[in-house]
Amino acid sequence: MSRIGVAILVLIFAGTAFMAGFLVYNFSIVLYPVHPTHAAPLLAPITTTTVPPTTTTTTSTTSTSVLPSGAKVLPYDASNHTVFLYITSLSTGTPFNFNGTSNGELHVYIPAGWTVIVYYTNEEAIAHNFNIVQNDTPTPNNVNIEADGKVLLFVGTTSSTYESNGIASGESASGSIALPAGIYWFACGIAGHAESGMWGVIVSSTSVTEPYYVVS
Numbered sequence: 001m002s003r004i005g006v007a008i009l010v011l012i013f014a015g016t017a018f019m020a021g022f023l024v025y026n027f028s029i030v031l032y033p034v035h036p037t038h039a040a041p042l043l044a045p046i047t048t049t050t051v052p053p054t055t056t057t058t059t060s061t062t063s064t065s066v067l068p069s070g071a072k073v074l075p076y077d078a079s080n081h082t083v084f085l086y087i088t089s090l091s092t093g094t095p096f097n098f099n100g101t102s103n104g105e106l107h108v109y110i111p112a113g114w115t116v117i118v119y120y121t122n123e124e125a126i127a128h129n130f131n132i133v134q135n136d137t138p139t140p141n142n143v144n145i146e147a148d149g150k151v152l153l154f155v156g157t158t159s160s161t162y163e164s165n166g167i168a169s170g171e172s173a174s175g176s177i178a179l180p181a182g183i184y185w186f187a188c189g190i191a192g193h194a195e196s197g198m199w200g201v202i203v204s205s206t207s208v209t210e211p212y213y214v215v216s
């Protein structure tokens with residue numbers, strides 16, 4: 001073999017060795033990338049804040065209904081916000097009475113917004129009816145109760161016949177209405193009866209917690 005042939009073989013061998021080494025080096029970079037010289041910084045430790053349990057202090061208030069002297073509690077259902085009003089025009093005394101009272105002697109007090117359920121019975125000789133009026137005068141001063149306010153509820157009559165028709169002696173009728181805070185009358189609507197004394201007062205108030213009535 002000539003010297004030239006030997007030199008060529010040496011060059012081929014050296015080139016192949018170099019390429020092999022280069023490949024190994026590249027693979028080593030791929031397989032073993034630069035080793036971290038420092039540990040990655042730790043995230044701030046998770047702080048667990050323990051919230052103490054909330055203590056609820058319940059103050060129980062015992063509300064004692066203090067009624068005015070002479071007041072009597074009316075039957076009622078607090079869960080339904082209803083008060084029951086049993087009204088009878090008695091056959092004794094004045095013919096223009098509700099439970100024997102007249103001329104605003106009977107005052108009914110109810111919690112604001114409660115519903116009044118009226119059971120009206122007429123034992124009086126002549127026909128009567130029972131109405132609740134949003135009044136605009138202190139007392140009924142006219143033959144027609146609507147001249148002094150707006151009639152909100154008609155019991156034993158209708159909106160168009162209340163001045164002439166009621167229930168006869170021995171009959172009963174009922175009705176109900178929710179009354180927002182305010183002052184109302186209950187009154188017979190037959191012409192002239194309220195003016196003759198057949199009326200009382202209903203006070204609906206936020207300061208009333210238990211329905212009651214007072215006869216003065």
Ligand SMILES: [Cu+2]
Pocket residue numbers: 096127128129188189190193194198
């Ligand atoms: Cu009447």
